[in-house]
Amino acid sequence: MGPLEGVLGLAGYRRQLRARIASWISRESAPRGGDEAESGPDDVRSAERAVYARYRERLEQLNADDDAGMRVWASKWLARGKDLRGPLAGDGAVAVLGFDSPSPAQWRILGRLVESGRGLHVAMTYDPATELAEVYQGREPLRSRLIDLGLVETALPAPSRPAGLAEAERLLFAAGPAGGHRIGRAEGLAIRGGPRGEGSARVVAREVRELRDAGVPAEDVLVLFPAWTEDAALAVETLHAWGIPATADAGEPLRNDPGISAVRLAASIPLEEWETDRVVRLLRHGQVRPPWPGEDRLSLATAASTIKAARVFRGREAVLRGLDRLRMKHKSEDVEYRRAESARGVAERLFGALELLDRPRRWQAQVAELRRVARELGIDDTGEQPVESWCEALDDHSDTLDRLGRTNERWTWSSFLGEAESILNELEAPSARPVPGSVRVATVDQASGATAGWVILANLAEGTFPDRAAVQGLLGLRPGEPPAPATQAAYAGEMLRFLEVLGSARSGVILAYPTTDEKGQELLRAGFLDDLLLRMDDRAKGLCHEARPRLHAALLDAPDLSGSAGDARVRASALAAERGDTSAIERLAATRAHRAILEGTAAALHASARRQRGTDYGEYEGLIRDGAAVLELDRHFGASRPFSASQLETYLSCPFQFFAKHVLKLTPVEERDELDEDYTQRGSDLHDILEKMEARFLHLEGEPDWLAAAEAEVERLSNVEPANATDLDMGLWEIQRTRLIETIHLYIHQRQKYQEEAGHRFAPRMLELDFGSEGAQYPMLEIRDGARSLRLMGRIDRIDVAGEDQGARFRVIDYKSGHAPSPNEVKTGEMLQLPLYAMAVERIVFRGEAATLADLGYWSLKSDGYRPISFEDWENDKLELIRHVLSLVDQLRGGNFVVHSRREGCESFCDYRGVCRVRQVRQAGKRYAWILPKLSAQARRARKAAKAVSAAPGGDA
Structure with missing residues (x-):
């Protein structure tokens, strides 16, 4: 390849090289240096010529030829024939149409026809008018050669066409200043502009609809585009949406087919280390319909979400283990357990279908594997079968390899897929068959030579007419410098190509162009369209030109x-x-x-x-009014239903979030990137580490060696690595391990400071204490006030106790690896967890013992450690707390789930923002006023809190 390696990846380069090679073959002359038709660096052009030579050698080795070569061969075979009547069928005259840029093969046949004595008619595009000499300069040598062969020239009369269209064709490229030849008529001409994309597509559809409404047959309307782009595809889509039948002569790339996309995705999974994101995308792909018992589209989508929730980024075994962990985690939850169980079954079947792919095989065996995967995943079961078209092309390649003596060559799955992708890039999906009564949509080159009553030439943006390549050689010319002949010929060819579009319409031409881009910025028109507008006088321009720079989103203005x-x-x-x-x-x-x-x-x-409407909340902002629904809520969340403190905090923070999470049981779709930190897992790991560290010294009477404990935990973390981990997994684990170690060292510092400030009065008594859950040592906390009641369960991180001999005092501690709530949130009853835990410790853990609450607080692991919060009147605070909690539960059971969040900007991060309408509620000025208690909680510095405990009756001196 040499210098070509640097340009092979450029968009369209392979196609350009293929066209260049076909041109060399059609010219029947080997490429040579110095050809002015070539452009680009000499070393690249030299390498292209070397590729051409190798290409011809390989075709000879195969005893084969390509389409350009077959045309040359056929012309020589026909030219050797003694009688052309048989091969060309019939004895009458032969008419040759569109003889405008003949190849040597075509000249060879033409010469043989002249020699045969049969009648011969050759049609070519030519106008002898001197003012159009620049346009037809490339045709003059061709015309002279035909006359030299003995043909007699006959000028055909111009067809009768609308005056404006005829003037445009005659005057657009006429020599002389634009003001000297003005187009004064507009009949048969229309120029329309609209915003690029959907706006331009609507403009085209409107013009077609108006023609059809005027009685023009669909077959007499031809819609052309300079090249097939997304704009052309969008125009076809818009025509269909408007109920206008349209057939596109567009060779869509086969790789764009959804079935092909699904097979390519499936085939790549083993090569990408079984990346979870790819597995999830495959299961959610609409083309995947495996004939597995009990599985349908919904179950596959559910399995995809469950696999995503397993938080495993790659690895076949790692995914299965992650699903096993989910099963164990939700063992007591019937629905979630069955989802994890079903997802594991789906994953096993999928992995079983794909695990054999990544093995070396012969080419034909690898093609068979591709077919097998498509069959087992239920892809390509439609009538068109694009995957089978791809596989047939791969079968053809297998035949080529056999003829090259490479039958027994073994291909890795990676190299096979790379070659198969290259072949796929060259394939086009079959064009749709023309439907009777439909408008035809094509490119200018596809419709070359065709005529229609009305022609719509759309998407005339800058760089289309003339084509950028045709004017490239003109851009660097100095004033007065003549262009190179090849450049001049290319530009003349573009002018003639545009005139042929105008000449292909019998009744009228509609020229459409994009006015602005998606951001509303003005776009330049095609150069020839600008030339046409400059040639028109104001009256004609006013009659035929209409443009819209922008459109109302709901088309109120259109x-x-x-x-x-x-x-x-x-x-x-x-x-x-x-x-x-x-x-x-x-x-x-x-x-x-x-x-x-x-x-x-x-x-x-x-x-x-x-x-x-109004500022009161109603049934559309979370207040449930239906009596049956309220009764069902009261039954479901009745006295026997246990709550956790975090659930109550969620309800107080945003009732609608509680409704979505705990009533509707909506499971958020996790779209966490593989490089994002898993804060939930990190918090769980930290709790586990701190529990193990504190447990070492739970009953130690001497001085704890915190540094030794820290080293032991660091050593334990260093010896634990993810099984079957990839390099990325190991990198993420190393980052996580380093952060955990940093937090451990910070905690040791905080712990030593805590011990110095509290002295020996407070020491951990219980760690990670469960109450109320199945198998827990302690029962649920029962909260009652008359006939109203609430059952509470929870898990307390740590309970410290001081002064056991003269009446114990305890403090409840909650570790926080992130933001710690403020004392004011505890004082107003917005954060309920620690006060409720303190009540549970008092009533359940120390039941029958003379233990009182000293304080409670959050231990900020990333800040300054323990922050005590004390209560001046704990006995009255407990009564206030009970009334507050039971009031919350009463509202919950009564169907109050108002859309009201205490956190501003929650719509940017909440898991349920997709189903919430908090912005509408806030814009309407609705505010929900909670009746919050005023507890006697106040923040104290740790040293002051220790002194207060010491000075209190019964405290240790």
């Missing part, structure tokens, strides 16, 4: 561009909402096709209006 049923509904709804004009929506609602959809729209508008 009813003529709302052609689909969806467009009509959107516009009618916008008219009703923005202008109060309900006539359009009433008219649509009267029809069966629109009514069902508009009923949903009406319900949404009704809900939105109710949210914005």
Whole structure:
């Protein structure tokens, strides 16, 4: 390859080289240096010529030829024939159409026809007018050669066409200043502009619809694009949406087919170390329909979400182990356990289908594996079977390898896929068959020579007419410097190509161009379109030119561009909402096709209006009014239902979040990137480490050796590595391990400071204490106030005790690896966990003992350690707390799930932001006022708290 290695990856380069090689073959002359038709660095062009030589050698070795070579061969075979009547069928005259850029093969046949004595007619595009000499300069040598062969020239009369179109064709490229030859008529000409993309597609669809409404047959409308792009595909899609049948003569790349995409994704999974994200994408792919018993699209999507929730980034065994962990975690939860169980079964079947791929095999065996995967995953079961088309092309390649003596060569799965992808890049999906009564859509080159009553030439943006490549050689010319002949010929060819489009229409041409891009910035028109507008006088231009730089989102300013049923509904709804004009929506609602959809729209508008009316909360902001639903809530969350403190805090923070999470049981879709930190897992690891460290000294009477404990935990972490870990897994684990070690060392510092400030009065008594859960040592906490009751369960990180001899005092500690709540949040009853835990310790753990609460607090692992919060009147605070908690549960059981979050900006991070309407509620000025208690909690520095304990009756001196 040499110098070509640097350009092979450039977009379109392979196609360009292929066209260059075909041109060399058609010219029947080996490429040589110094050819002015070539462009680019000499070393690259030299390498291309070497590739061409190698290519021809390989074709000879195969005893084969390509399509350009077959044309040359066929011309020579026909030219050797004594009688051309047989091969060309019949004895009459032969007509040769479009003889504008003949190859040597075509000249050879033409010469043989002249010699045969048969009648011969050759048609070519040419105009002898001197003012058009620049346009037809490339045709003059061809015309002279045909006359030299003995052909007699006959000028055909120009067809009768609308005056404006005829003037445009005659005057557009006429020599002399634009002002000297003005186009004064507009008949047969229309120039339309609209925003790029959807706007331009709507403009094209409107023009087609108006022609059809005027009685023009669909077969007499031809829509052309300079090249097939996304804009062309969007125009076809818009025509279909407007109910206009259209057939596109577009060779879509086969690789864009959804079935091909699914097979490529599946085939890549073993090569990408069984990356979880790829597995999830495959299971969610609509083309994957495996014939596995009991599995359907919903179960596959559920399995994908469950695998994502396992938080394993790659590795077949690692994914299965992650699902096993989920099963154990949710063993007591029937629904979640069955989901994890089902997901593991799906993963096993999928891995079983893919695990044999990554092995060396012969080419044909690898093709068979590709077919097997498509079959086992239920891909390509439609009638078109694009995957089979790909495999057939791979079979053809297998035949080529056999003829090259490479039958027994073994291919790795990676090298096979790379070669198969290269072959796929060259394949096109079959074009749709023309449907009778449909408008044809094609590129200019595809429709070369075709005529139609009306031609719409769309997407005339800068760089289309003339093509950028044709004007490249003109850009570097100095004033007065003549262009190279090849450059001049290329530009003349573009002018002639544009005139041929104008000449292909019998009744009229519509030229469409994009006015602005997606950001509203003005775009330049095609150069020839600008030339045409400059040639037109103001009257003609005013009659035929219409442009819109922008469109209203609901097309309120462009009813003529709302052609689909969806467009009509959107516009009618916008008219009703923005202008109060309900006539359009009433008219649509009267029809069966629109009514069902508009009923949903009406319900949404009704809900939105109710949210914005007044400042009181209603049924559309989370207040459940249905009596049966309230009774069901009261039954489900009744006295026998245990709560956790975190659930109550969630309800107090945002009732609607509680509703989504604990009533509807919606499971958020986790889209965490593999490099994102898992804060939940990190917090769990920290709790486990701190528990083990503190447990070492739980009953130690002497001085704890915290540094030794830290070293032991660091050593334990260093000896634990993920099994079957990839390099990325090891890197992430090393980062996580380093952060844990840093936190351990910081905790040791905090712990020593805590011990110095508290002296020997406080020491851990219990760690990670469970109460209320299945198998826990202690029962649930029962909270009662008359007939109202609540059962509470939880897990307390740590309980420290002081002064056991003269009446114990305890403190409840909660570790926080992230943000620690403020004392004021505890004082107002917004953070309930620690006060409720203190009540549980007092009533359950120290039941019957003379133990009182000293204080409670959060231990900030990333800040300054323990922050005590004490209560001046704990006995009254407990009564306030009981009333507060039971009031919350009463509201919950009564169906109060108002959309009210205490955290501003929650819509940017909440797991349930996709189903919440908090912004609408806030814009309406709705605020929900909680009746919060005022507890006697106050923050104290740790040293002051220790002194207070010491000075208190019964405290240690």
